[in-house]
Amino acid sequence: MPEVSLSHITMRFGKVVAVDEVDLTIADGEYVTILGPSGCGKTTLIRVVAGILEPTQGEVRINGKSMRGVPIEERDLGYVFQNIALFPHMTVKANAAYGPTVKDLPMEEREQVAKKYLEMVKLLDKMSMFPSELCGGEQQKASLARALATGAKLLLLDEPLSALDARVRVDLRYELRRIAKSLGLTVVHVTHDQEEAMSVSDRIVVMRAGGIVESGTPEQLYTRPRDVFTANFIGETNLLEGWVKQRLPGKSTIELRDNSLIEVENCDPQVGEAVVVSVRPEFVFPFTDGLLSRIEYLTYMGTYWRVSSRSQSNDMVEFDVPSIEGKLYHPGQEVYLMFNRNAAVVYPRPKEGVTEAVKLE
Amino acid sequence: MSRLERATAFVSKPRIRNLWTLIVIVFFLAFVITPTLFVLTYAFTNWDLIQTEVIQDPEMMSQIWTAIANSFEIAAIVTLIDILVGLPMAWILVRKKFRGKELLDTLIDMPLAVPTAALGFSAAIFWGITPADLTNPLGLKIVSSPFLLIILLHIIFSYPYMVRSLSAILEQIDQTFETAGQTLGASKLTAVRTITLPLFRAGLVTGIILCFARSLSETGGTVAALATVANTDFNTAPTLIDSLKSTPALAFTSIVLIILALVLLVVVAIVVKKLHIPFRKVWPRPEKILSRGLAPRLKDATSVLFLVFIVLIPSFFVFTFVFTSSPSTTTDWSQFGQSLVNSFLIAGVVTVIDLAMGIPLALYIAKNRSKWLPETLDILVNVPLIVPTVALGFSLKLFWTGGTPVSGPFAIFLVMLAHIAFTYPLMVRNVTGAVEEIDPTYEETARTLGAKPIQGFKRVLFPMIKASILAGAIMAFTRSLGETGATRAVSTTVLTAPNYIVNLIKLENDYYAAALACIILIIISYALMLALRYITRRRKGVS
Numbered sequence A: 001m002p003e004v005s006l007s008h009i010t011m012r013f014g015k016v017v018a019v020d021e022v023d024l025t026i027a028d029g030e031y032v033t034i035l036g037p038s039g040c041g042k043t044t045l046i047r048v049v050a051g052i053l054e055p056t057q058g059e060v061r062i063n064g065k066s067m068r069g070v071p072i073e074e075r076d077l078g079y080v081f082q083n084i085a086l087f088p089h090m091t092v093k094a095n096a097a098y099g100p101t102v103k104d105l106p107m108e109e110r111e112q113v114a115k116k117y118l119e120m121v122k123l124l125d126k127m128s129m130f131p132s133e134l135c136g137g138e139q140q141k142a143s144l145a146r147a148l149a150t151g152a153k154l155l156l157l158d159e160p161l162s163a164l165d166a167r168v169r170v171d172l173r174y175e176l177r178r179i180a181k182s183l184g185l186t187v188v189h190v191t192h193d194q195e196e197a198m199s200v201s202d203r204i205v206v207m208r209a210g211g212i213v214e215s216g217t218p219e220q221l222y223t224r225p226r227d228v229f230t231a232n233f234i235g236e237t238n239l240l241e242g243w244v245k246q247r248l249p250g251k252s253t254i255e256l257r258d259n260s261l262i263e264v265e266n267c268d269p270q271v272g273e274a275v276v277v278s279v280r281p282e283f284v285f286p287f288t289d290g291l292l293s294r295i296e297y298l299t300y301m302g303t304y305w306r307v308s309s310r311s312q313s314n315d316m317v318e319f320d321v322p323s324i325e326g327k328l329y330h331p332g333q334e335v336y337l338m339f340n341r342n343a344a345v346v347y348p349r350p351k352e353g354v355t356e357a358v359k360l361e
Numbered sequence B: 001m002s003r004l005e006r007a008t009a010f011v012s013k014p015r016i017r018n019l020w021t022l023i024v025i026v027f028f029l030a031f032v033i034t035p036t037l038f039v040l041t042y043a044f045t046n047w048d049l050i051q052t053e054v055i056q057d058p059e060m061m062s063q064i065w066t067a068i069a070n071s072f073e074i075a076a077i078v079t080l081i082d083i084l085v086g087l088p089m090a091w092i093l094v095r096k097k098f099r100g101k102e103l104l105d106t107l108i109d110m111p112l113a114v115p116t117a118a119l120g121f122s123a124a125i126f127w128g129i130t131p132a133d134l135t136n137p138l139g140l141k142i143v144s145s146p147f148l149l150i151i152l153l154h155i156i157f158s159y160p161y162m163v164r165s166l167s168a169i170l171e172q173i174d175q176t177f178e179t180a181g182q183t184l185g186a187s188k189l190t191a192v193r194t195i196t197l198p199l200f201r202a203g204l205v206t207g208i209i210l211c212f213a214r215s216l217s218e219t220g221g222t223v224a225a226l227a228t229v230a231n232t233d234f235n236t237a238p239t240l241i242d243s244l245k246s247t248p249a250l251a252f253t254s255i256v257l258i259i260l261a262l263v264l265l266v267v268v269a270i271v272v273k274k275l276h277i278p279f280r281k282v283w284p285r286p287e288k289i290l291s292r293g294l295a296p297r298l299k300d301a302t303s304v305l306f307l308v309f310i311v312l313i314p315s316f317f318v319f320t321f322v323f324t325s326s327p328s329t330t331t332d333w334s335q336f337g338q339s340l341v342n343s344f345l346i347a348g349v350v351t352v353i354d355l356a357m358g359i360p361l362a363l364y365i366a367k368n369r370s371k372w373l374p375e376t377l378d379i380l381v382n383v384p385l386i387v388p389t390v391a392l393g394f395s396l397k398l399f400w401t402g403g404t405p406v407s408g409p410f411a412i413f414l415v416m417l418a419h420i421a422f423t424y425p426l427m428v429r430n431v432t433g434a435v436e437e438i439d440p441t442y443e444e445t446a447r448t449l450g451a452k453p454i455q456g457f458k459r460v461l462f463p464m465i466k467a468s469i470l471a472g473a474i475m476a477f478t479r480s481l482g483e484t485g486a487t488r489a490v491s492t493t494v495l496t497a498p499n500y501i502v503n504l505i506k507l508e509n510d511y512y513a514a515a516l517a518c519i520i521l522i523i524i525s526y527a528l529m530l531a532l533r534y535i536t537r538r539r540k541g542v543s
Helices: A042-050 A092-096 A098-102 A107-120 A136-148 A166-183 A194-200 A218-223 A228-233 A323-328 A354-358 B002-011 B014-037 B039-045 B047-055 B058-095 B101-113 B116-127 B146-172 B175-183 B188-217 B220-228 B237-243 B247-274 B284-291 B294-316 B318-324 B333-367 B372-380 B389-401 B408-437 B440-448 B453-482 B485-490 B497-508 B511-542
Strands: A004-013 A016-026 A031-035 A057-062 A078-080 A154-158 A186-191 A203-208 A211-216 A238-248 A251-256 A261-264 A274-279 A284-287 A291-300 A304-311 A316-322 A334-339 A345-348
Touching: A004 A042, A016 A042, A016 A057, A016 A211, A031 A042, A031 A166, A031 A194, A042 A057, A042 A154, A042 A186, A078 A136, A078 B175, A092 A098, A092 A107, A092 A136, A098 A107, A098 A136, A098 B188, A107 A136, A136 A166, A166 A186, A166 A194, A186 A194, A194 A218, A203 A218, A203 A228, A211 A218, A211 A228, A228 A238, A228 A274, A228 A345, A228 A354, A238 A261, A238 A316, A238 A354, A251 A274, A261 A334, A284 A316, A291 A323, A304 A323, A316 A323, B014 B333, B014 B372, B014 B389, B014 B408, B039 B047, B039 B247, B039 B389, B047 B058, B047 B247, B058 B101, B058 B146, B058 B188, B058 B237, B058 B247, B058 B294, B101 B146, B101 B294, B101 B511, B116 B146, B116 B220, B116 B294, B116 B318, B116 B497, B116 B511, B146 B188, B146 B220, B146 B294, B175 B188, B188 B237, B188 B247, B188 B284, B188 B389, B220 B237, B220 B485, B220 B497, B237 B247, B237 B389, B237 B485, B247 B389, B284 B294, B318 B511, B333 B372, B333 B408, B333 B453, B333 B497, B333 B511, B389 B408, B389 B485, B408 B453, B408 B485, B440 B453, B453 B497, B453 B511, B485 B497, B497 B511
Parallel strands: A031 A186, A031 A203, A078 A154, A154 A186
Antiparallel strands: A004 A016, A004 A057, A203 A211, A238 A251, A238 A274, A251 A261, A274 A345, A284 A334, A291 A304, A291 A334, A304 A316
């Protein structure tokens, strides 16, 4: 059963350090997403796991077995490429049968295996077509079937949905998770799309600038991210700077830059420490008192309106109101905002500044 | 550059552009295509002469057929060897990263710049058993068969063409395909054989056609090599044309050569496209063994050794000759000086005419795809590349003079026309390719920003294809500089530098002077090639 462990993986390209001292263990049967902005080293990392790149330092173990010097073809894994990479000179069926073919299995078995997985991705009726005759979503399904047909229990997905249209992308997410779970696969899925990561994963690993920021279930990372970078990268949030004025169990007070006070349930930093408070727009409410803010513009989002306002300390504060209440607000209007106490997360103010700490590069 | 820009601005004016396009098409048909293929009409107008003087002369017929058979056999063997050694070399150049790759890249192109007459002499004194008065202590003296010697010679100058065309196509094949194959459990060799090679066909066709046509049409080097080993009875079709005197026999040989070349190349194109490279059968174990460890290293080492010992050393062996033999005193160096002047004059005029007449045609073809006229022109433009230059030269002479001997300035003029005929396609091909690679939205964007079509061309398209134009110009220039066959077919009295070298070896047996002339020519050509590389490198940097 595949369990993947990476220890001290470092990958340098000349002077550029793409991956820096990464340690990560992926359990058998786990669906893990590596999430990060472009250039964070996530694709390099998955390529190291696959053996396409040999790490500068560190070791990859699959099932406890060191992969040092083991070529790609002997690692027994399935790999799905962002650019799909179906062999253009072969039919869909011949593509799916490629794994069994290069193992020189008997003809009937190649056929049988290919058909089994093409059926699983619902492409059996298109198996005699050439890749160029399929649409993007179908192509990526075919390439998934091809990867699965090797019989590998470890599946590596390198931005598998990025090249596809938005709607197809959403449909395929569920397919990916359904198939992975029904076959009991261990999956490492690389993406820069946080929505995609949230909807498919058992666990998300957030990467930035060659290193791992943190990892956790989608829910943990959304509600209680341990790092301010994660708070900003996953979902949307308001980041407000201030300092801890009072600290009591279950109720602490933070003074913001415009001297207004907000209450939070949990606060790790000590009294007097500079902090950043992260509150998602759905946990900010207009109220009779609180943070005074002037509305700048409203954006219609379908089920709700997003109201963007600016506080007296010139911080942007966004909050959501139900669709029917949209008419109650207009640009230029002044509102008092309250924060949901247990939804606010407090971080020590990063030394490099908040803007720098949440920057995507 | 500014002169080029000014020239472009002039030809870009709409009315002048349309008029120019018309002139250019007429020029192309009247000065390039018709003279190239004119000899074919000789079969209709003078069939009785061919009948009486050639077909009814069994000795002549057997001589012609033997020479043509030799040419095709040599071209086929050379092309096959080029494919076999060119594939691994293309892989090294495209897929590997290592120190010294730039150097290897330069080394491969080196024989391209050297005029074949110089290569022929150099290769012959390296491999061949030379006559007693040609003392050369370092030569291997192991090849006695002229057939084998010519094969070894033709490999030298066709090898770079094959490696280049294969690398060009390999660069376009996404490496992900191979990697995908490996993630599916295929060993490296299996992945290459079942995935990359089947995607190779287009490149293979180009490579085969280039190699085959080059080998089939090569005259200067072959004549020089055969003369160096004092061969008297072995002929390829071009050397036979070079030595024949009777017009009907020349016409007959040229016609057969042209027709066979065209037919064969069409057949090659079709066969390679239909060729089924098996990808369902695999041999996992042996292919796995061959994919790792010693075998691939051995393959790479062989490729490099082949380049060094079969291509490079024989090419430049002539340098050793000057140091190991004594100079002759009777050489008339003023003649060599004159021949250099002639060569540069011809190459210069030819290049300027290629530029003026080639760019408009290229633009017309590239921008009017899917219309029948440009499409037809696009196909026709390749014809002079495939027709052996010696047959082309003879055909052109027949067209302009009816076959009477020419001399003096008129002969030089005719030689220029002949050189234009086979260099013109190089210019058109280069520029068409460059224009087609450039996204038309650039020019459209310029138009939306208020540029007139001419300005759009001048400020947007022209700077992007400038390097290709220059590359085409330098290619045309060096090809003209190195050409022997077409020149000699028009007139043996026009003294170009390669022609001078052939005469030194063949008529005067002045080997030392020949070697020195070769070296001077090599150095000049090499300087030109460096310029070409510099320009194309910059182009890559820009894009």
